Amino acid sequence: MAKKDGEAFEKLEGLGKDMLSEVMKGKSPEFEAAVRSRGNINYDESFGYLRLGNKKETRTFVNVGQARKFMQTVAVAAKCKKFLEENAHTSIRGLFYQLKYSLGEDVEEELFTEQSESNPLIEDLEVALTLKREDLNLNTDRKGVVAGKMVVLDKFGGEETKIDCAKQGRSGWAIPSDVDNGMEFVDVDADYVLVVEKDALWQRLNEDKFWKKEKCILITPKGQASRGCRRLIKKLSQKKLPVYVFTDCDAWGWYIYWAIKTGSMNLAYLADDIATPNARFVGVTMRDIEDYEFLSKLTINAKEIDIKRAQEMLDYPWISRHKEWVGELKTVLKTKKKLEQDALQGPRLSFVGDYLREKIKAKRFLP
Amino acid sequence: MAKKDGEAFEKLEGLGKDMLSEVMKGKSPEFEAAVRSRGNINYDESFGYLRLGNKKETRTFVNVGQARKFMQTVAVAAKCKKFLEENAHTSIRGLFYQLKYSLGEDVEEELFTEQSESNPLIEDLEVALTLKREDLNLNTDRKGVVAGKMVVLDKFGGEETKIDCAKQGRSGWAIPSDVDNGMEFVDVDADYVLVVEKDALWQRLNEDKFWKKEKCILITPKGQASRGCRRLIKKLSQKKLPVYVFTDCDAWGWYIYWAIKTGSMNLAYLADDIATPNARFVGVTMRDIEDYEFLSKLTINAKEIDIKRAQEMLDYPWISRHKEWVGELKTVLKTKKKLEQDALQGPRLSFVGDYLREKIKAKRFLP
Numbered sequence: 001m002a003k004k005d006g007e008a009f010e011k012l013e014g015l016g017k018d019m020l021s022e023v024m025k026g027k028s029p030e031f032e033a034a035v036r037s038r039g040n041i042n043y044d045e046s047f048g049y050l051r052l053g054n055k056k057e058t059r060t061f062v063n064v065g066q067a068r069k070f071m072q073t074v075a076v077a078a079k080c081k082k083f084l085e086e087n088a089h090t091s092i093r094g095l096f097y098q099l100k101y102s103l104g105e106d107v108e109e110e111l112f113t114e115q116s117e118s119n120p121l122i123e124d125l126e127v128a129l130t131l132k133r134e135d136l137n138l139n140t141d142r143k144g145v146v147a148g149k150m151v152v153l154d155k156f157g158g159e160e161t162k163i164d165c166a167k168q169g170r171s172g173w174a175i176p177s178d179v180d181n182g183m184e185f186v187d188v189d190a191d192y193v194l195v196v197e198k199d200a201l202w203q204r205l206n207e208d209k210f211w212k213k214e215k216c217i218l219i220t221p222k223g224q225a226s227r228g229c230r231r232l233i234k235k236l237s238q239k240k241l242p243v244y245v246f247t248d249c250d251a252w253g254w255y256i257y258w259a260i261k262t263g264s265m266n267l268a269y270l271a272d273d274i275a276t277p278n279a280r281f282v283g284v285t286m287r288d289i290e291d292y293e294f295l296s297k298l299t300i301n302a303k304e305i306d307i308k309r310a311q312e313m314l315d316y317p318w319i320s321r322h323k324e325w326v327g328e329l330k331t332v333l334k335t336k337k338k339l340e341q342d343a344l345q346g347p348r349l350s351f352v353g354d355y356l357r358e359k360i361k362a363k364r365f366l367p
Numbered sequence: 368m369a370k371k372d373g374e375a376f377e378k379l380e381g382l383g384k385d386m387l388s389e390v391m392k393g394k395s396p397e398f399e400a401a402v403r404s405r406g407n408i409n410y411d412e413s414f415g416y417l418r419l420g421n422k423k424e425t426r427t428f429v430n431v432g433q434a435r436k437f438m439q440t441v442a443v444a445a446k447c448k449k450f451l452e453e454n455a456h457t458s459i460r461g462l463f464y465q466l467k468y469s470l471g472e473d474v475e476e477e478l479f480t481e482q483s484e485s486n487p488l489i490e491d492l493e494v495a496l497t498l499k500r501e502d503l504n505l506n507t508d509r510k511g512v513v514a515g516k517m518v519v520l521d522k523f524g525g526e527e528t529k530i531d532c533a534k535q536g537r538s539g540w541a542i543p544s545d546v547d548n549g550m551e552f553v554d555v556d557a558d559y560v561l562v563v564e565k566d567a568l569w570q571r572l573n574e575d576k577f578w579k580k581e582k583c584i585l586i587t588p589k590g591q592a593s594r595g596c597r598r599l600i601k602k603l604s605q606k607k608l609p610v611y612v613f614t615d616c617d618a619w620g621w622y623i624y625w626a627i628k629t630g631s632m633n634l635a636y637l638a639d640d641i642a643t644p645n646a647r648f649v650g651v652t653m654r655d656i657e658d659y660e661f662l663s664k665l666t667i668n669a670k671e672i673d674i675k676r677a678q679e680m681l682d683y684p685w686i687s688r689h690k691e692w693v694g695e696l697k698t699v700l701k702t703k704k705k706l707e708q709d710a711l712q713g714p715r716l717s718f719v720g721d722y723l724r725e726k727i728k729a730k731r732f733l734p
Contacts, residue, residue, distance in 0.1 A: 093567065297467070298464055
């Protein structure tokens, strides 16, 4: 857990002290944060992921158009500081209700009417202080489970719990919102990380003890990966484990891979923490139909929205720089077909494991 | 896990043998299942939940209009029997791909084109054989987590894993699809079960060790409860534990409670297994505003769709027989307001626990 003597607390306190000292000097306090709009998001080739550029935005208190937003930002920072002091977590919705409740207590004016007002200010704080909302004791939506030879030391609520991800039966260990503060991943005994889009396939592989036989950490994000799940994948990648991603063969599945690898537009401001540029794609691909003939009769029709999404992905330069991906996306546009990872269970339930073993052994990845 | 010498296997084998013996006698094999349409779903006062009535539907092989569906049903049953023999699980989508793959192998005709064809046949089988698809080794979508003094013995993949729900840190134990086959819940040391609609509130209460201080089993279904979650709640209720449900104060939240208590239309055929008629509602209610005045400034506007849903619920006789619920729903229609459980964090993050403690102690429940 983030602590009141920790980095986040110091940064929040520093923010307040700086503002106070401006006021004491007779100046208007200011707040500076990087711009998070599309125009300031670029694919950075040297990093290998989407990052914010250098454009900054300054908010000043003595400005009729900015005073309200400035006060709101300070109110959000003050609440987060309180949560750290109390050593208690909440969601951004819980934060909103605390801000709304304060009306008539801390301030006279109703500072927040809608949650849509407080949400972007939290992002402002994350960017300005170069930390994550998880460090400010704000929980994010959690999703996804893990199995494999890895022990989690979870220091939570004044206790340390040791969770063995190899002993979670059919359930797996549920990935929390925050995998940094008060969390340690030890005894990681694996050759690689396998990220499986769908929980149904994760359960299939877990039942076949794929992670034990193949010595991998088996993760499902259950669709698009949550912040906590992306952060966990990044942390495991930093332990020098290769990361392989296994999704449906359609634009949505492939974008799950790309969001893990290069980050996404919405979370570009967090990319240093959550992008895993050396992730590789293990399947499913349109080319698989050449190697596994039975798949040709298990394709299903792509919908209009699938086609549109494939077209959009062709326009992302960080994807279209890879001829393999251009080939895949163009095949979707041409054939108007897609292929689900579930289809690999067609010949027999255990085939999905054989497919993965074969492709991983032969290193038949897409970049 | 369901076994090949278990009840489900015997029932599937019995179904096949009966059909075969009809054929040997020169008769057309038949398949009988209860009708699952609205007209055959009633609120049964003596049971206290929605159940299927007595209407049956017979499908016969020698009937041009029914032959294809009959063959499909037999194909689904045969696949499930195979899964039980192999001691392996899959999803209904995995089953569909196996059926689709079989084209040209087991049968010449393409028996299944769309998954929408195989899904209702699985329900037919569940009803006809009076068992759940989970007993046929078909996994369902899983969702929800648990914390509390309870040990889970999970016999899975040839191993028995012991999971202590009091030692799951910030994560909790993830509720699986099947909480019956190969699952035992032992050492349950609790005074009641608390079901919390939102994961964010579950995390809040888990951090405050609410389940430890109050001796309860703390469950979040994360919205509408999955089949596995409803089944688990029912099983705990059968261990003589009272079940209290804590949701948002709006039609959607309240319907989460009703689905747990009386079952739902779609799953009425499973109600004997998953409805918990003696569940009680602990909040949030419109009446709470009288007892907790600060809530009046934390209401938010109900949308058109919220109002429409509240109106619909007033028309359900099993709800409108309770004057307390009629009062709550009419207040929503009149004030066009709603109240989120998150709002209870307004005064301080730990208030949500105090609210629950107070209402549970005073037994301020709705029926």
